[in-house]
Amino acid sequence: MAKDNEEKLGRRNFLKMTTSGTAALTAGLIPGSTYAAESKSDRQINASEKPYAKKVKLLFLGTGAADWPGKYPPISKKLVRGQVRGMSSMLVNGHILIDCGPTVLDVMNRYNVNSAGITDILLTHTHSDHFHPDSIVAIADARDATLGPLKFWAGPEALKRVPNSNRIEKCLVEIGKTFQMHGFGITGLEANHLVGTTEEKCLYYFLEGATKNFLYATDGSWLLKRTWLYLQKKRVDALIWDATIGESAGDSRIFEHNDLTMIRHMNETLRKRKIINPETKIILTHMARTLHPPHDQLEKTLLPEGLIPAYDGMSVVLN
Numbered sequence: 001m002a003k004d005n006e007e008k009l010g011r012r013n014f015l016k017m018t019t020s021g022t023a024a025l026t027a028g029l030i031p032g033s034t035y036a037a038e039s040k041s042d043r044q045i046n047a048s049e050k051p052y053a054k055k056v057k058l059l060f061l062g063t064g065a066a067d068w069p070g071k072y073p074p075i076s077k078k079l080v081r082g083q084v085r086g087m088s089s090m091l092v093n094g095h096i097l098i099d100c101g102p103t104v105l106d107v108m109n110r111y112n113v114n115s116a117g118i119t120d121i122l123l124t125h126t127h128s129d130h131f132h133p134d135s136i137v138a139i140a141d142a143r144d145a146t147l148g149p150l151k152f153w154a155g156p157e158a159l160k161r162v163p164n165s166n167r168i169e170k171c172l173v174e175i176g177k178t179f180q181m182h183g184f185g186i187t188g189l190e191a192n193h194l195v196g197t198t199e200e201k202c203l204y205y206f207l208e209g210a211t212k213n214f215l216y217a218t219d220g221s222w223l224l225k226r227t228w229l230y231l232q233k234k235r236v237d238a239l240i241w242d243a244t245i246g247e248s249a250g251d252s253r254i255f256e257h258n259d260l261t262m263i264r265h266m267n268e269t270l271r272k273r274k275i276i277n278p279e280t281k282i283i284l285t286h287m288a289r290t291l292h293p294p295h296d297q298l299e300k301t302l303l304p305e306g307l308i309p310a311y312d313g314m315s316v317v318l319n
């Protein structure tokens, strides 16, 4: 019992730390021009080399499902935490953007993120809340041209839909094959999610730094067996779950998105198998506008059980 309380307390302190952390994180971003220091050899690290990224900084640039408005409020409008959610997206160490939907540039603008610092985009899948060609082109064009093209990583079907531009280099993600970038070992894992009737395989991403790692797991429900087999060998420091459905029962979207009961079941299993531990940060994103209560209520009910509902602008440092 005492241990449980300690865990709860630990999580509350964590939240206190991170809810005000955005400014500190964004202030530390390296603008695109400075990033010229990245050498070619850094890009071409042998896949067998050990990850060396020491710090892992996550900044949530959208935490909503597709039923949130595709247009973000103007920066002049004051927002309280979680009042509005952009389409799901997350920035890693200022340079790696996971997903690029229609609201991401506006959210970056609101949280003082310099899009010119983005060198790589990892795409989970091409649903329009995650994949917005105009925003991708805008980010590519914002880069200093002398630094080379923006690298856009995705599965083979998704890559076909990426705009052709000499400012964008298309990079193939093969499921289960680790590649290196910015000191991370990055592995695409198959998600239980479909894009219409296409052949596209939707991806989760597992990023491993020198000492910390995390799984970005949206969109999808449960874990496919192959993905589970991969995770069994890992100890995960942060889990970012698709939490589209909340507490609602009887929603047909459970076949491609999680509800909170499913998340609790998975956490329990991962805990029992020691894949996660009391220190693991369990974060919820991709929350539907119509299936969750207001954010302050979410925090009140979920934080005590160790679930952290993300909000736009939330930053998390793993160290």
Ligand SMILES: [Zn+2]
Pocket: 065, 066, 088, 127, 129, 130, 219, 286
């Ligand atoms: Zn989505």
Ligand SMILES: [Zn+2]
Pocket: 125, 127, 193, 219
């Ligand atoms: Zn989707």
